[in-house]
Amino acid sequence: MTLPKQIVRAYLWQEIQRLAFSPSSSTDQATWVRTFHRSLKDFWEIGIYSSHPNRKGGVLSGIIDHPGIGISFDYSIVSASRYNGTFLYTPAGSNGLMWSHNVDDRYFVFPVQDFLTLYNQRNPVIEQFAQDNLDDELSEVVDSLICHPRAHQHIELPIDEHEIRIGGGIDNPFLFLFHLRYQLCAGKDRRKKERDRLCELFTKSIKSKADNISSGELFEIH
Numbered sequence: 553m554t555l556p557k558q559i560v561r562a563y564l565w566q567e568i569q570r571l572a573f574s575p576s577s578s579t580d581q582a583t584w585v586r587t588f589h590r591s592l593k594d595f596w597e598i599g600i601y602s603s604h605p606n607r608k609g610g611v612l613s614g615i616i617d618h619p620g621i622g623i624s625f626d627y628s629i630v631s632a633s634r635y636n637g638t639f640l641y642t643p644a645g646s647n648g649l650m651w652s653h654n655v656d657d658r659y660f661v662f663p664v665q666d667f668l669t670l671y672n673q674r675n676p677v678i679e680q681f682a683q684d685n686l687d688d689e690l691s692e693v694v695d696s697l698i699c700h701p702r703a704h705q706h707i708e709l710p711i712d713e714h715e716i717r718i719g720g721g722i723d724n725p726f727l728f729l730f731h732l733r734y735q736l737c738a739g740k741d742r743r744k745k746e747r748d749r750l751c752e753l754f755t756k757s758i759k760s761k762a763d764n765i766s767s768g769e770l771f772e773i774h
Contacts, residue, residue, distance in 0.1 A: 557689065564686075564693045566665060568754050572765045573726040574632070578607070581629070581726075584767040585612055588729055591771035595746075596620065596737055618736055621711065625732065627725070633657035635725035637732075639718075641711065649707070655723045690758075691751050698731050699747055715740075730770075 575584040582605070589602040598620055605614035613628040627637040634657045642648035696702060701719035716735050722728045737743050749772075757765050768774050 560686065560689055561693050562664065562668060564690055564758070565697065566668060567758055568693060568697060569724055569727060570764075571754065571757050571762060572770050573724055573730065574764075575726065575767070578610075581612060582607060584726060585614060585629075585729070587767035587771050587773055588733065589614060589616070591773055592616065592618075592733065595733060595742070595771075597739070597742075620738055621713070621736060623711070623736070627729065629725045631657065632725065633723060635728070637725075637728065641707075651707075653718070653728070655725070657723075661723060687751065687755065690755055691747075694747060694750050694754065697727065698734050698750065699743075701731070 575581040585605045589605055593599065593601045596618060598618065600617075600619070602616045603614065605612060607613075611628050611630055613626070615624065615626045617624050622641060622643060624640040624642075625637060626640070627635060629635040633655065635655050637653045639651045639653075640648065641650075700717060701722070703720040704717040705720060706714055707716060707718075718735065719728070719731050722731060734743065734746060737746070753765065753769065756762075
């Protein structure tokens with residue numbers, strides 16, 4: 553059965569999030585976030601490790617500094633569907649910028665997974681992916697999830713970096729953090745290499761029917 557391209561992409565969209573950005577237990581979530589912090593020093597080439605994240609009252613939080621761009625970012629994750637992230641830019645002699653991204657699960661969002669479950673085609677989609685060459689479909693999904701979301705914001709002033717695209721509507725906190733890791737990477741060659749690596753990693757994991765992708769493999773830390 554040949555499925556419509558949009559249906560295939562929808563399942564790949566959900567499958568990538570399930571594999572890489574859905575740590576379930578509190579221990580898995582803490583490990584994922586710690587690995588995220590550790591990865592930034594080399595990936596951003598900033599020469600310093602980010603401060604360790606912490607958990608208090610069940611809330612995971614952390615502060616990330618990017619001295620190369622001059623941005624600080626702090627976040628707090630209440631649950632997999634409720635979190636907050638705040639950007640801070642305060643150069644000398646300026647009033648600076650503070651911008652907050654909030655996800656509040658008390659409000660309705662289109663239930664994509666419920667409709668995919670009703671369609672009941674996840675296994676055929678994965679089987680088709682294993683049989684056919686769907687690299688183009690996967691790369692489109694990786695771009696839309698991480699590299700170039702359809703809905704995004706640019707900071708025009710005081711930072712003129714058009715290549716930084718802050719995705720709007722990302723309600724998964726772990727996907728949002730990973731997306732920022734990619735967006736705040738300054739080197740074009742490094743960004744391209746990372747995009748290619750992610751496409752290869754997700755392809756391999758889906759074809760092999762992996763249960764999940766470990767944080768170490770996702771961030772290349774072993």
